[in-house]
Amino acid sequence: MNDNVITVDSLVKSFNGVVAVNDVSFDVSRGEIFGFLGPNGAGKTTTINILCTLLKPDSGRAFVNGYDVLKYKHEVRESIGLVFQDPSLDDRLTGWENLEFHAYVYHIPKTERKRRMIEVLDMVALTDRAHDLVRTYSGGMKRRLEIARGLLHYPHILFLDEPTIGLDPQTRNYIWNYIEDLKKREEITIFLTTHYMEEAEHCERIAIIDRGKIIAMDTPDNLKRMIGGDVIRLKTKDDNRARKEILSLFPQVEMLPDKDTISFKVSKGDEFIPPLIRGLGVEIISINLHRPTLDDVFLKLTGREIREEGMDETASLRFAPFGRPTRR
Amino acid sequence: MVEERVHISEKERFPDRGQKMRRRYTTGIMVIWLRELKRFWRDTPRRIGAFFQPIIYLFLLGTGLQSAFKVFGSGTTVKYVTFMFPGILGMTVLFTSMFSAISILWDREFGFLKEVLVSPVPRSSVAIGKIFGGATTAVMQAAVFMILMFIPSIYGFSLSTLTKAILLLPVAFLLALGLTSLGVAIAARMESFEGFPIVMNFILLPLFFLSGAMFPLQGLPEWLEILTKANPLSYGVDLLRGIALKGVNLSSAQASLAGKIPGEVLSKIPPDVLQKIKASAPQVPKLQSQIYPAWLDVVVMVGFVVVMMAIAVRQFSKQD
Structure with missing residues (x-):
């Protein structure tokens, strides 16, 4: 069966x-x-x-x-x-x-x-x-x-x-x-x-x-994973040196244009951070991992955010005291 | 995989399907019926309102129209309240029955109908449960009202009144079944909550006025008589009145006219003049307690119940 x-x-x-x-x-x-x-x-x-x-x-x-x-x-x-x-x-x-x-x-x-x-x-x-x-x-x-x-x-x-x-x-x-x-x-x-x-x-x-x-x-x-990886944002004492070091240590990363911080895309961010910290010769001030959300997935697939259109209809339904939902 | 399973015969797959369906059917009727009763019992304002409405009609209208009624009946032997009582009883049944169907709209508004519709009990059993529930509450309401029958100025406190009361109950129930079905048939497909009372009054008031509840269905213009004959409620009220007025003396207008003139005066009037007086007096038909034969009343009511119930069940089962 x-x-x-x-x-x-x-x-x-x-x-x-x-x-x-x-x-x-x-x-x-x-x-x-x-x-x-x-x-x-x-x-x-x-x-x-x-x-x-x-x-x-x-x-x-x-x-x-x-x-x-x-x-x-x-x-x-x-x-x-x-x-x-x-x-x-x-x-x-x-x-x-x-x-x-x-x-x-x-x-x-x-x-x-x-x-x-x-x-x-x-x-x-x-x-x-x-x-x-x-x-x-x-x-x-x-x-x-x-x-x-x-x-x-x-x-x-x-x-x-x-x-x-x-x-x-x-x-x-x-x-x-x-x-x-x-x-x-x-x-x-x-x-x-x-x-x-x-x-x-x-x-x-x-x-x-x-x-x-x-x-x-x-x-x-x-x-x-469809989104194509996590984004890591990094702040260091010397960003220019760090950038070069990262690119030579991990040639697979995709650098993103960002002035204030170092941003790059990797496939598995959580597994990437430990070797990064171990390998980097520059002192790190902060490190931030952004994992793609399902919101990003929906945005990528439809070009729209899921929330925007959702909200007004739901709100009007919930708050009308006798508003019988006509949707099925 | 799915295809394979579909080809297995229904009997092989569900050896006891028929039995299960019957079980679901009886459960559906019972549970819905019980719920209607429970809700009715909890709704104290509704109970009180439904109790006082007929009393207001009976005493205010009944007393007010007493003098007008004298033109018709004798006024000396039968009181208008006595005549009107079965009509108001019919009215109680009419209003409570039809408005009990409002619970369907209520349930739809507050979502409970979904719980019922998606449950394994068949929809037709839900509709029948509702109808019987509504009819039961209507009869309970009628029974409470019938306590007033024992008031001396209506039928009096006697064994014959008790017999009448007992006989009236099944008639009221039959009437209630038909009327609740009508209510359910209307409410089953109705989307808006606000529309129900409007539609109801549109149907209810003509039914009520044309039923003979307030005035006897005698000596009416032809068009009105046709309408009253087409009204199923007329037959219900007719039978109710037949039972309630049994043994009550309904003397005719002519008799009372003659009775008002003393005998010695009457003997002095020459016969040809007397003839003229009699001819010029308004021809009022003799007031009857029941205008249709009892069997016809029962046949029409049973037919009404069967037809309305079938429509109600069909309407209720069709909804999404």
Whole structure:
């Protein structure tokens, strides 16, 4: 049996003539943390919605946990857990009741129900608030409860659509520690979408998606290597002498034009620094290593920054009190 | 690899798929139904509002229109509140049923609908759960209102009133099922939260006014009569009234006219003059408690429930 838990083959979906997902194909293997990185409106959520059977694709096929998403909707739904971009809790019920509802709907056996609910609540540290109405929860607590709920039925795949959007950095870290912890303990595949670079770094593999197309797919490190190396900035007592020495010692480096400091490109900056310090006969004042970020990768691939266009739309969505997102 | 797996027959792959689907179906209905009840119970303002609205109608309108009603009925034997009570009962069911569907919009607005739509329970079971949940809350509301039946000036505190109350409940439930389905059918595809009350009132008020809840559906102009006959709620109210007014004396206008003139005066009037007086008096039809046969009421209501439920389930299942 092949070990791909998600297989997507030439998926196309458009809304009123606007192509949201344009011929997307990829595989996710069992136990992987796979991320979709791209600006808002790139087609991330549309892809997730197709995979979790909320949307029908115009063409192409997708298999989740071995089930065709068009033919075996109910089986697909039973195999997955979902944390949506927007809250999907019943705020008139308590946290406990929300979990209870989920447990019934996913048909968790009666003997298991209570134990698992206690377990997941404990995992997200909400045990003492379990019997409060969800409307009294903070944004971070709601998100944690949703993650707990998404895991309650032990899904094979957990879909996280922008799991930390709108959360403060502390909660964001907390959720990520938790997800990584979970990965270690359970045989679970995680599929997430994000437009935060830092978040994408947590993934084992990333697909960069822009305007409905996957433009690159690899591990974060390999993607960053596409940029062509790290940049080292150096300040010394005698820059001219140092420049000459570096070029004679390491002929492979690429000097960059810079007046105040010595800047050059190397392929693996972290491994380059120790021999540099050992070999250089000039006293070093400061040394700085800039590693390419995924932002640089996106910039190189599209000529645009990922954040710029992302911000305004998200902001308007988050702050409109009754702004129902029209995107899918 | 993927191709190979698809060619395995469905029976081989899912030996118990049918059984699982049935299980998902019943769970869906049960869970959604329970949630509707729970939410209704928690929403105290809604409960209180829904309780007082019919009371306001019954006492303010009922008392206010009492004198106008005398023209029609005798006014001496049957009170307007007594006549109107089943109509207001129908109104309670109408309002609570239709507005219970607003929970779909609410759930969509606050995202919970997504959790339901992506769960393994079939959508049709969710729709049916909603319908039964809404209908149950409407009947509970109606039952609370029916306590007022025992007031002496309405039907009085007696065993026959209790029997009537018990008979009214299943009729109210049937009516509620049809009306909640109508509400769900409207709410299922509605995108905007603001539009719902507007559309609802647009449908609700004509349904209410043309149902015979406030006035008897007798002696109406033809066009109005056609509209009332096309209104499914008319049949519900008709049956409710038939049950509620059973054994209540509804004497006709003519009888009361004759009764007001003392016998000795009446005997002195020459027969031909008396004939003229009678002919010139307005011809008012005898007030009836039920204008359609009971079987017709039941048939129309069951038909309404079946059709509306089918539409509601279809509309709800179609959404993304």
